[in-house]
Amino acid sequence: MDHPDSAPWRGPGAAVPVRAAVAASTPGALAALARALGPGPFAQVFLFASPEADLAALAARAPAVFAPARVCGCSTSGEITGRGYDSGQIVAFALPSGGFAVEQMLIERLDGLDPRALIADLLRARQALGRRAPDWPQECAVLLVDGLSGQEDALVAALSGGLGTVPVVGGSAGDAARFERAPVFARGALRENAAVLTLIRSAWDMRPFCFAHQRPTARRMVVTRADPSRRLVARINDEPAAQEYARHLGLAPDRLTPFLFAAHPVLVRAGGRHHVRSIQQVEPDGGLTFFAAIDEGLVLTLAEPVDMVAHLREELAGLSETGAPATILAFDCFFRRLEAEGRQLGRQISELLVAHRVCGLSTYGEQVGAMHVNQTITGLAFYPPEAR
Structure with a gap:
């Protein structure tokens, strides 16, 4: 065909x-x-x-x-x-x-x-x-x-x-x-x-x-240790990054998957608007690698989706x-x-x-x-x- x-x-x-x-x-x-x-x-x-x-x-x-x-x-x-x-x-x-x-x-x-x-x-x-x-x-x-x-x-x-x-x-x-x-x-x-x-x-x-189909929730986190050159966040709220992100989702860190990253991204505010920062993967040491710029001191807001369709x-x-x-x-x-x-x-x-x-x-x-x-x-x- x-x-x-x-x-x-x-x-x-x-x-x-x-x-x-x-x-x-x-x-x-x-x-x-x-x-x-x-x-x-x-x-x-x-x-x-x-x-x-x-x-x-x-x-x-x-x-x-x-x-x-x-x-x-x-x-x-x-x-x-x-x-x-x-x-x-x-x-x-x-x-x-x-x-x-x-x-x-x-x-x-x-x-x-x-x-x-x-x-x-x-x-x-x-x-x-x-x-x-x-x-x-x-x-x-x-x-x-x-x-x-x-x-x-x-x-x-x-x-x-x-x-x-x-x-x-x-x-x-x-x-x-x-x-x-x-x-x-x-x-x-x-x-x-x-x-x-x-x-x-x-x-x-x-x-x-x-x-973009995400909207901000009231749940916020602060990046407290990061390597911007690698887009790597080591700690959030002074806790291991993957552990703290998972806690906000009510999950254990070993439950984190690409689908969960896609369904629950984080937002940063710039230029008067929220923009998604997608998580690529969990590193062996518990850090999180992102697909876009990240730095210490950034406030991350957990997002929730609206009806995609x-x-x-x-x-x-x-x-x-x-x-x-x-x-x-x-x-x-x-x-x-x-x-x-x-x-x-x-x-x-x-x-x-x-x-x-x-x-x-x-x-x-x-x-x-x-x-x-x-x-x-x-x-x-x-x-x-x-x-x-």
């Missing part, structure tokens, strides 16, 4: 973003994706690939298969296709050159980032894009980051100095919860400790969004208040998916994603503006020019 994305939705009008997906095990997977996307030509092709794929071969061959398009992508912890939540797939999302122009920046050695040099490179790239597409007023950026680099917070903070008011969304690569390698790829090769920033200009309206239905409907988007590119936290499936809500979430033409991947964290966040669904909704 054909994959639901083998005939991508195209909608009315020209230069519509298109998507396709094939199983990672498909012989000639890239050629199959190229056929499914159609003739293009494309300015940009994003590839989101299950770690079941031969990622090195995929990265090496993709530029020739999709030329003259720019190509970049990353490994995933699950995919979003025409079936909703999916796994073992390679997803392609393409921007036609008739309606979009791009510049692509490869950012390497994230652990030795030079913010001044990065901002200078970014400003040059923005200027070059502006000269090539002066009549297309809409501008945004998509950021893909090595999901195990631990550098997302510093990177998005540095980029904000050169992006100004340009919206940026994106995700941290995953590796299906193995926590071994979560690379990005660009310029024909896999890249670790690296990121890829794609600057986009278009006549299309590209609206960023970020939906009702919340997502309402938020996606809100994106269609003035007309439905042609398609939506989404970066959905792996822990959101884990929570949905653990609560037996995966099918209902998938039905909503399909109904609203959402495609993308499950991530180890999401980028929105100058923030690296967890346990959200973040992305871009694409509206044709006539919709404005």
